[in-house]
Amino acid sequence: MKLLHEGTITNQVLHKKLPFSMKRLYLEDLPVIEQVQAKVMESLSEKATLQALTTEEFLFILNQKGLLIGAFVENELIGFRALLIPEIDEEHLGWDIGLSPEELPKVIYQEISVVLPEYRGNRLQQKLAEVIMKELPNLEDEFRYICCTVAPMNIPSLKDKFTQVMYIAALKEKYAGLVRYILVKDLENPVAHYTSHVTVKLDDLKKQQQLLDEGYVGIDFQLVHGFYELQFAKPVL
Structure with a gap:
């Protein structure tokens, strides 16, 4: 398995630095992916701040419709980040930010990003973002726009997106009535x-x-x- 990144990370419970690595995740990793997502959701005081992915959505990504990168300490998955190639329908985020129909196939979503509670505070979300964006050109299709949604009071996620030089382009009701910022980054014009x-x-x-x-x-x-x-x-x- 190709390693995409190696380094050290602090376990905040054990107060101990440990070696960690990142690699791409595949279909056989689905059970542990869902276990980690469940642990992270359970740890949140405000569940609505994170839109969990369904099994069907994970399968969609893992079947060549996106990319999942995982962070491991030894053989334990401690966090992951996802990119999703969305289907073009009425819920497509491209409509929310004013793209033309011709531009919609150039959109890829930054989906869920999770880190186990004991490994937070290591800027792991940001490191996962850097690695997954380096892997983006290896996908078959070419993309210009990175889009995502963030709950208005989700400070860590907003910080993560602004660090990536994404900007809030819209504020909409998504996911059956939940208010979300729509953020975007134009890869052809990344610095505005x-x-x-x-x-x-x-x-x-x-x-x-x-x-x-x-x-x-x-x-x-x-x-x-x-x-x-x-x-x-x-x-x-």
């Missing part, structure tokens, strides 16, 4: 320039929607007097 910067409280979704309607996008966030504020700006076209 912005003007007219504005900050908005993280829980002020009405103001955020107004700014998005006016052509602003969400580009970062910051902690101000103990509260998170999102930074919005207008792209310079």
Whole structure:
């Protein structure tokens, strides 16, 4: 099995540094993938912040419709990250960010990213993102847009996406009524320039929607007097 990354990671319970590695996951890994997802979901105080994948969705990805990268300590899977090639239907995120029908096949989703509680605080989500994005060109199709959804109060996931220079392009109801940010990164124009910067409280979704309607996008966030504020700006076209 080809190793994609090797390093050391701290187990926060044992307070011990351990060697770890990353590799691509396949169909035979499905049982342990679902076990890790279940453990992570069980550890969350707010279950709605993470949209778990179904067995059918994992099978879809593992059957050449995406990519799964796993992180291992010895032979134990401690986290994974997924890319999904979506079917083009009415729920496609490309519609939400204003893409034309011709551009929809160029979209791939950053799907679920999970890390077992005892290995959090190691920037493992970010490392998994770096490795999986390096593997993206090895897929058969070519993609221009990386899209994903994030719950408005999911601080770690927002931080992860902004670190990847993704931006909030829309705020929509998805997954049967759950409000989600739609984030995107244009691989052909990965570094944009912005003007007219504005900050908005993280829980002020009405103001955020107004700014998005006016052509602003969400580009970062910051902690101000103990509260998170999102930074919005207008792209310079």
